[in-house]
Amino acid sequence: MYPNSSRTAGRRLRSLFAVAGLIWLVGLAWLLIDRGPASTLATPVLATAAPDLLLRSGGGTTTVHAGERAFSLSARSMGLPDRIRFADGDVPFEHPFSSEDGLGATHNADGCLGCHVNNGRSPGPDGFVADAGPVLLLGLADGSPSPEFGQQLQDRGSDADGLLAVEWLEEPGSYPDGSAFSLRRPVVSVDGADVTGLATSLRAAPPVFGGGLLEAISADDLRAMADPDDSDGDGVSGRLQEAIGDDGSPAAGRFGWKAQHASILATTRHAFDVDLHLDHGLAAERFGDDFLDDTAFYTRTVAVPAIRDRDDPDVRAGAAWFVQVGCAACHRTEPYTTTVVDVQALSDEVITPFTDLLLHDLGPDLADDLPQGVATGSEWRTAPLWGIGLTGVVGHEHYLHDGRARSVEEAILWHGGEAESARDAFMGLTAPDRSLVLRFLSAL
Ligand code: HEC
Numbered sequence: 001m002y003p004n005s006s007r008t009a010g011r012r013l014r015s016l017f018a019v020a021g022l023i024w025l026v027g028l029a030w031l032l033i034d035r036g037p038a039s040t041l042a043t044p045v046l047a048t049a050a051p052d053l054l055l056r057s058g059g060g061t062t063t064v065h066a067g068e069r070a071f072s073l074s075a076r077s078m079g080l081p082d083r084i085r086f087a088d089g090d091v092p093f094e095h096p097f098s099s100e101d102g103l104g105a106t107h108n109a110d111g112c113l114g115c116h117v118n119n120g121r122s123p124g125p126d127g128f129v130a131d132a133g134p135v136l137l138l139g140l141a142d143g144s145p146s147p148e149f150g151q152q153l154q155d156r157g158s159d160a161d162g163l164l165a166v167e168w169l170e171e172p173g174s175y176p177d178g179s180a181f182s183l184r185r186p187v188v189s190v191d192g193a194d195v196t197g198l199a200t201s202l203r204a205a206p207p208v209f210g211g212g213l214l215e216a217i218s219a220d221d222l223r224a225m226a227d228p229d230d231s232d233g234d235g236v237s238g239r240l241q242e243a244i245g246d247d248g249s250p251a252a253g254r255f256g257w258k259a260q261h262a263s264i265l266a267t268t269r270h271a272f273d274v275d276l277h278l279d280h281g282l283a284a285e286r287f288g289d290d291f292l293d294d295t296a297f298y299t300r301t302v303a304v305p306a307i308r309d310r311d312d313p314d315v316r317a318g319a320a321w322f323v324q325v326g327c328a329a330c331h332r333t334e335p336y337t338t339t340v341v342d343v344q345a346l347s348d349e350v351i352t353p354f355t356d357l358l359l360h361d362l363g364p365d366l367a368d369d370l371p372q373g374v375a376t377g378s379e380w381r382t383a384p385l386w387g388i389g390l391t392g393v394v395g396h397e398h399y400l401h402d403g404r405a406r407s408v409e410e411a412i413l414w415h416g417g418e419a420e421s422a423r424d425a426f427m428g429l430t431a432p433d434r435s436l437v438l439r440f441l442s443a444l
């Protein structure tokens, strides 16, 4: 026996008590500390009223046609003289140009419809995409055009720059409730042209309707929604794109995925010049001197499709969730009243395009590296959601600036940056509640 064994035993007993006491204290603390609601597990509860949904989201221009021509009818409220002008502009819009009437030796398509299929989106890029519509914008790191290729790769014509090809990388993911999804990310390559070192941006053609109404929203209304420094601290900033107006002075940008164009006229001119490399003189010989203005008039006055099933309880609940999870911070559900412009059907109309037309940082996953105007690589214009539920009527369906999303659900899952908390809140809903949000979007 060791002489001090009883002392050792006593010490052991004391430390045993100490350990037991510690465990007890930690246990007590565990019970007392407010760990908040079991946030990740609790089912979110709908506590927001459904917003008012205007049946006629495009005011008097709205059409209830929901078939394959849903995006190509004239503004319903136009009188005869304007309808005649609409028909005049429809001719060059639908015309397949050839070298005889002005098509350039390099181009991306031979007419507007080549990309804006039935005024809807271009088909999704897959493999070689010449003929299919999506284009590759190119530029130097500061956004200025490439000295060799200009601002867009021309992949058609006798003098084509090279062939654009898009492959897809699948990335699996899952909701907090365990349900799985897969997203695809584009991998762009150009065959026959060296674009290394250039900034690039793959762009699908967006649908073309309701443009004149977006143009008629007052710039003051847009400015009032901008919050560039996020001074209200809600995580959503939003800033106005700076572009050039038709009179050459600075104007709010509204069209294009980065709102880089101020007007439909500027967008239309850009399409003729850059997508078609059009010789305006030859085109005017065939379609008259006003062909550019007429095409722009047509593009301004295409009707907006009406909301469907707006009284359906599921649609209303989905709209309420849409507001509650934060989508409406950018895709605004409040209507605008348009200003008075030269076309009566577009003036003083109450419309809901579900956009603030502002630039938002949607995070690194959606970013390209091509700045445009004041927009950085990760900033995009809030896409208008009116008519989005009818996207598939033109024969194909995909979403976001490069067409990567195969469904509206995938489009939501790509949101990050300023929209990250809204996306996370959407992901945190139960599967039936997520379906309500998608049901609402399918009714637009
Ligand atoms: C080669 C394909 C292609 C052709 C041809 C084409 N577009 Fe586009 N269009 C696009 C793409 C891509 C965008 C988006 C551009 C961007 O954000 O950089 C676009 C955007 C637009 C927009 C802006 C829509 C919005 O909501 O922002 C309008 C309007 C438009 N085009 C009209 C026309 C007209 C009119 C013609 C014919 C003169 C035409 N386009 C020909 C591909 C095309």
Ligand code: HEC
Residues within 6 Å of the ligand: 236, 257, 322, 325, 326, 327, 328, 329, 330, 331, 360, 362, 366, 380, 381, 382, 383, 384, 388, 398, 399, 400, 401, 402, 408, 411, 412, 415, 418, 419, 422, 423, 426, 437
């Ligand atoms: C911070 C602003 C913001 C918030 C919040 C936001 N979005 Fe978006 N949304 C955008 C922008 C910007 C785009 C265009 C992104 C792109 O094309 O890369 C977009 C695109 C979309 C598209 C695809 C549109 C098209 O034409 O392809 C859908 C659908 C959409 N959003 C739905 C939602 C839903 C549903 C929510 C809520 C869960 C939401 N958004 C929240 C800004 C926002």
